[in-house]
Amino acid sequence: GxxxxxxxxxxxxxxxxxxxxxxxxxxxRKMEDKCKVVIRGGDFMSYFSDVKNVCWFLEPKLGDAIRRLHGVVGNAVTEERHIVVGTGSSQLFQALLYALTTPGGAEPVSVVSSAPYYSQYPEVIDCLRSRLYKWEGDAHSFKKEGPYIEVVNSPNNPEGGLREAVVKNQGDQGMLIHDLAYYWPQYTAITSAADYDIMLFTCSKCTGHAGSRIGWALVKDKDIAKKMIQYITISSIGVSKESQFRAAKIIGVICDGCENVQSxxxxxxxxxxxxxxxxxxxxxxxxxxxxxxxxxxxxxxxxxxxxxxxxxxxxxxxxxxxxxxxxxxxxxxxxxxxxxxxxxxxxxxxxxxxxxxxxxxxxxxxxxxxxxxxxxxxxxxxx
Amino acid sequence: GxxxxxxxxxxxxxxxxxxxxxxxxxxxRKMEDKCKVVIRGGDFMSYFSDVKNVCWFLEPKLGDAIRRLHGVVGNAVTEERHIVVGTGSSQLFQALLYALTTPGGAEPVSVVSSAPYYSQYPEVIDCLRSRLYKWEGDAHSFKKEGPYIEVVNSPNNPEGGLREAVVKNQGDQGMLIHDLAYYWPQYTAITSAADYDIMLFTCSKCTGHAGSRIGWALVKDKDIAKKMIQYITISSIGVSKESQFRAAKIIGVICDGCENVQSxxxxxxxxxxxxxxxxxxxxxxxxxxxxxxxxxxxxxxxxxxxxxxxxxxxxxxxxxxxxxxxxxxxxxxxxxxxxxxxxxxxxxxxxxxxxxxxxxxxxxxxxxxxxxxxxxxxxxxxx
Missing domain, CATH: 3.90.1150.10 (Aspartate Aminotransferase, domain 1)
Known part of the structure; x- marks a missing residue:
């Protein structure tokens, strides 16, 4: 390397x-040898990782490692959740915008998050001037009728506080994305196992391996997971297998370290x-x-x-x-x-x-x- | 692996x-050992590969390998070209749509390609219902005034023929993307070193490593390259370093094999x-x-x-x-x-x-x- x-x-x-x-x-660096991965010429050539999984481009070992990690840390429920892997959680966020909206609506679906909000949300949302969705700013001041998506970033980037949804009772018009990139023990108290319908995580903020561009979503609804997978197929025909393979290894080493009682x-x-x-x-x-x-x-x-x-x-x-x-x-x-x-x-x-x-x-x-x-x-x- | x-x-x-x-x-498989890459725990942690390069997320070794490969094969000019790496050429294609259009135009820019055209073009272009660009179908029947993008896929997917742009003289309103994914000696005669302003290539069709999701663009205009890089930053904050590192190795082995006179x-x-x-x-x-x-x-x-x-x-x-x-x-x-x-x-x-x-x-x-x-x-x- x-x-x-x-x-x-x-x-x-x-x-x-x-x-x-x-x-x-x-x-x-200290864990170099434990974490070493070797990839040979003929490995990971196919687009497909597991044709039997809804998320056909997810390496099964990474799926297993992610479930194990959340179990060890206790920060999120993985039971009855589909795992969708992405090129960082940025791509998964875009996949969700695609999955939670429908072409042909009268108006783009509003996307909000309570200020101060992660500066990348407005950038990503408005980048391609989509007719499917539109950034509407601070969730606190959001009052429009109709369908909307609220992004709940907890702990919140930039300031680090634990957050909950703030848009009040608009019937069943609201959809929530829980971006839990920083919900790991080095940054915050793990107060409970998050149990939301849609949760985003990323290697870069958990293990520090930002260069790998590996994020994952835990998604309850199979149809939403399927639409996300459709988006990732269109947008990049899956996610780097080398990165997935290595992330699985790194996550495994973290879990081993945590489970070792004398750690x-x-x-x-x-x-x-x-x-x-x-x-x-x-x-x-x-x-x-x-x-x-x-x-x-x-x-x-x-x-x-x-x-x-x-x-x-x-x-x-x-x-x-x-x-x-x-x-x-x-x-x-x-x-x-x-x-x-x-x-x-x-x-x-x-x-x-x-x-x-x-x-x-x-x-x-x-x-x-x-x-x-x-x-x-x-x-x-x-x- | x-x-x-x-x-x-x-x-x-x-x-x-x-x-x-x-x-x-x-x-x-036969080349396993020559192609082996080893990645250790502390490698490739940063988002950044080379802060001095416009394409700050491109691993320098991959950039070098790409230039060497085109030199050895003789299928494309890399002099005075910026290399932009992407999560497959799909992501680079989207980056180009973003780079070649401008928000606030009266109408979305038309994108065309001569039929039969690669089935992913319309899918990618219309996926998010962008106001920046719009799929307009077969380039042969395209007659609209105003700016347009013609995608020239040569050799063409599906049928494999060498292609040239077909939309006739519309002044300086036309922009060309040359998708040269299949312009490699196993599929077609290399008739000359392609010398277009914007050229797309991908590992999956060159070396067969589809799982790595590595594509690259050779781009003459620095501002277009910069806008592509901006898009890839927004869309996925760069490209898997593990995949880039491995692709550099694989490409190096290909070049060594070709340069060996007794090969x-x-x-x-x-x-x-x-x-x-x-x-x-x-x-x-x-x-x-x-x-x-x-x-x-x-x-x-x-x-x-x-x-x-x-x-x-x-x-x-x-x-x-x-x-x-x-x-x-x-x-x-x-x-x-x-x-x-x-x-x-x-x-x-x-x-x-x-x-x-x-x-x-x-x-x-x-x-x-x-x-x-x-x-x-x-x-x-x-x-």
Whole structure:
């Protein structure tokens, strides 16, 4: 395999606007041999993985690994659910938009999510100017009659809080997509096994393997699953078998580590990653205690069924709020040579910005340093 | 790796409606060790492959391998071209529709291709009822004013002929996509290095690795490449790194085999696959000589720059035409327990049907057997 390293050098601009989950790399480097996959010339040549499965392009081993993982972590019910694999959860999200709408409707179906919402939703939804569906913004202010889709992102990207649907009682006109990309023990308390009709997950935020582009949906209704599969067939004739095969292996190693009763941070991925996130949040809260320009949300501790005790919420992103009358947080961060993503893209005030905490250790430390220096020298134009 | 085998047993229905290229498996089984890739736990975790490249999710090794392959085969010019990688060429085709159109136009841009055209074009184009573009059918009968996209599929799926654009002089309103998925020496003579502005290729039809979902575009205009990359970012945040890494390896092995002066059918993939295709076409033409219900196109021999001599055209599909007043070829094939894809889906008469010749050897032989038996017994209702 190839190794890449995009850590910035000490003077360059810190690119923390995407959620590239490279922070988990050291864990997987240590597990290299356990996680090794070998693929030979004649393997995985066919479009088909399992002609007997509704999702004919799902590698059976990945399906098994996903069910096992949710069982071990206890974060989602997989019984009576179809698993649909996708090229990341982005493709599955588009497959759902296709599956939940019907050509020939009078108007495009409204899609909403409560602000601040994941900035990719509006982008994906409006990208091709579809007549099937249309982005309608913040779910809180949504009042239209007729069918709609509400996307519930929990824990929510950007700010990390647990969420529930907010559009109130519109009969049976509402359809829900639960995007649970961050519902894993390193980020949040697992408060119960999610039992929704449509749930989205992705490797990139669970294991950190973003490059594999593997996501999955747990779908109760067979007809919805079938329409999703139809979309993925049209859009990419299935999903990389190599990635699926490897994801199955990685997930298997995670499950083995969790089930080992003597597991420690060294081989229990969630203990390791929670520990790492804890340290990063401690450093971040510490440095911001002395910074009058930036503040953070606070979350109550919650009981986590996986860890077995009360735990902190440790979001994947810092959702920073500017104080002292500073109006544009993205611009403020640029002043300390850091690229975040401004609040506006999330349907929020520009005084907010999102900064990824999933970066490599060096970049994270550099970010903390810049926050500290930015506070020290009042010379950055924001005093 | 895992091995799968979906060969039908001798009594079951033969599924030859998709172009699953499993016929090349035995070659790659023999090359197993040369083609082996090993991926370790910490490899390919990031979304990013090369932040310095416009196509930031393209693995540099794959880019190099693609350029080398076109150089070795001589089928396309890669100089002054950007390489955009996609989840199969299907995703790249969608990326092009997005890149070649602009929101806010008075009317969707017309997309046409000369019939018989690849059945997936209309499906992909109209799938999401986009306001950006619209399928307008057979390019031969296209007469609308205004911007349009013509897809030139050469060699053409279904029937295998070399094609050129057919829409006549409409000023600078026309944009061309050259889908060259089958422009490889096993299917056709390489008559020159294709030098178009936008060219699509895919692993599945070149090497036979359909399961990897790797396609690539060679694009002259940087802004078009950038918009394609933007689409792929929105649609799937890049392309599986594992698949890219493996595709680079496989392509490298093909190039090594071709460059070896003493190369034979054993290690020169194109010699091997052309030999296989030749045998299949011989058997097919032979059995159909005695069949008065079905006929095939014939192509002149052409000089192939890669092989260095005059060669036969050996399409990936049999484009069968029913004779003797039989009106529905797909139905006729069902009578001999074979599933093809009817002419109507290709914008052609139902008396045509497409049957894949890229299947496993057993399935191909079974198909020949059924054609023979169907001719023998006049008892299938079509006498």
């Amino acid at each position: 190839t190794r890449t390293n995009h850590s910035s050098n000490s003077n360059s601009v810190l690119a923390l606007s995407t959620g590239d989950p490279t922070m988990f790399e050291p864990f997987w 420690t941070e060294t081989d229990n991925f969630f203990k390791y990653s929670r520990h790492l996130m804890t340290k990063r949040w401690q450093k971040l809260r510490e440095v911001l205690q002395h910074n009058r320009y930036l503040s953070l949300f606070k979350y109550p501790r919650q009981h986590c069924l996986f860890i077995g005790e009360s735990v902190e919420t440790l979001p994947a992103y810092a959702w920073l709020k500017c104080e002292e009358g500073i109006k544009d947080c993205e611009e403020f961060l640029r002043g300390i040579e850091t690229v975040g993503r401004g609040g506006k893209q999330f349907g929020a005030d520009p005084k907010f910005a999102r900064v990824s905490l999933l970066c490599r250790e060096d970049d994270f430390n550099r970010f903390i340093e810049r926050l500290y220096m930015g506070h020290q020298g009042e010379s950055n134009g924001h005093n | 895992t091995r799968t085998n979906h060969s039908s047993n001798s009594n079951s229905v033969l599924a030859l409606s998709t172009g699953d290229p499993t016929m090349f498996e035995p070659f790659w 034979t059918e054993t290690d020169n993939f194109f010699k091997y696959s052309r030999h296989l295709m030749t045998k299949r076409w011989q058997k097919l033409r032979e059995v159909l000589q005695h069949n008065r219900y079905l006929s095939l196109f014939k192509y002149p021999r052409q000089h192939c720059l890669f092989i260095g001599e005059s060669v036969e055209t050996l399409p990936a599909y049999a484009w069968l035409k029913c004779e003797e007043g039989i009106k529905d070829c797909e139905e006729f094939l069902r009578g001999i327990e074979t599933v093809g894809r009817g002419g109507k889906q290709f914008g052609a008469d139902p008396k045509f049907a497409r049957v894949s010749l890229l299947c496993r050897e057993d399935d191909f032989n079974r198909f020949i057997e059924r054609l023979y038996m169907g001719h023998q017994g006049e008892s299938n209702g079509h006498n």
